[in-house]
Amino acid sequence: MPDWRQIPSLSALRAFETAIRTGSLKDAADALNVTHAAISQHVRALEADFGIPLVDRGPRGVTPTPEGRLLSDALTSAFTRIEIGVTRLREEVAGRPLTVACTPTFAENWLMPRLGAFWTLHPDIEITLKPSAALADVAGGEADLAIRYGQGNWPGLDSVQLTNADFVVVAAPSLAETNPDLCRTPWYFQDWDNELRGWAKTHGLTDDETRFHFTETNALTLAAIRAGLGLSAQTRVNVEGDLDRGTLIALMEIEEPEAGYHIVTKPGHDAPGLKPFVKWLRGLS
Numbered sequence: 708m709p710d711w712r713q714i715p716s717l718s719a720l721r722a723f724e725t726a727i728r729t730g731s732l733k734d735a736a737d738a739l740n741v742t743h744a745a746i747s748q749h750v751r752a753l754e755a756d757f758g759i760p761l762v763d764r765g766p767r768g769v770t771p772t773p774e775g776r777l778l779s780d781a782l783t784s785a786f787t788r789i790e791i792g793v794t795r796l797r798e799e800v801a802g803r804p805l806t807v808a809c810t811p812t813f814a815e816n817w818l819m820p821r822l823g824a825f826w827t828l829h830p831d832i833e834i835t836l837k838p839s840a841a842l843a844d845v846a847g848g849e850a851d852l853a854i855r856y857g858q859g860n861w862p863g864l865d866s867v868q869l870t871n872a873d874f875v876v877v878a879a880p881s882l883a884e885t886n887p888d889l890c891r892t893p894w895y896f897q898d899w900d901n902e903l904r905g906w907a908k909t910h911g912l913t914d915d916e917t918r919f920h921f922t923e924t925n926a927l928t929l930a931a932i933r934a935g936l937g938l939s940a941q942t943r944v945n946v947e948g949d950l951d952r953g954t955l956i957a958l959m960e961i962e963e964p965e966a967g968y969h970i971v972t973k974p975g976h977d978a979p980g981l982k983p984f985v986k987w988l989r990g991l992s
């Protein structure tokens with residue numbers, strides 16, 4: 708590990724290396740977008756630090772002393788390695804897919820059917836979906852963007868509403884035709900979704916005697932409902948494909964104006980492809 712207490716100012720080292728490489732204090736100043744005086748001051752500061760002359764100043768520019776050449780060669784090698792590393796990292800980041808986190812149900816039923824339209828506009832932007840019921844750590848870089856359900860108040864993150872999240876009670880057509888008693892008909896929920904179960908009870912759709920069944924994923928819940936085994940409450944965006952195809956019937960719909968699906972990003976994050984993807988998403992709302 709370098710002992711930074713023994714290393715002069717990096718700004719001074721950069722100024723000195725550029726002056727020797729260009730052979731001119733003026734050219735070094737132009738290259739670094741600073742004044743001639745600033746370059747001269749940096750070089751003199753290095754000479755004072757080492758206690759020896761590092762450059763010979765002449766009418767045609769500057770040339771290194773033997774000691775100055777030793778330092779400038781080492782700096783040129785080091786700065787070149789830094790440039791190579793920075794360039795490789797930028798290339799790697801530029802070629803990395805845009806990571807989008809959302810729930811598996813949202814990915815399957817809302818996002819995936821629309822992604823083809825995005826790739827028609829932006830065929831060069833690769834997207835990796837990260838479907839999970841758990842919230843992705845957007846602030847920590849786990850995803851470039853997340854689509855979350857809620858009221859849009861996630862501390863430390865930027866959010867903009869994508870779509871409303873009105874709830875619908877759904878059933879298979881065969882069950883819907885029987886005009887089922889909601890409280891006496893079995894209900895299916897994903898096993899972690901206590902909030903949705905509470906929502907159904909709050910709105911009088913279930914009671915203490917209602918039978919509940921829980922599945923590991925919402926995909927299994929929807930499979931049970933399509934099979935006519937019972938009812939479920941879902942956000943409309945998660946079942947709009949089924950409703951359009953007629954594989955599920957909406958028995959009831961309740962608006963939730965205070966909540967919705969939001970585009971969530973880290974402030975200042977500018978991953979390749981992020982801006983056009985966010986712009987495209989907002990155009991869908």
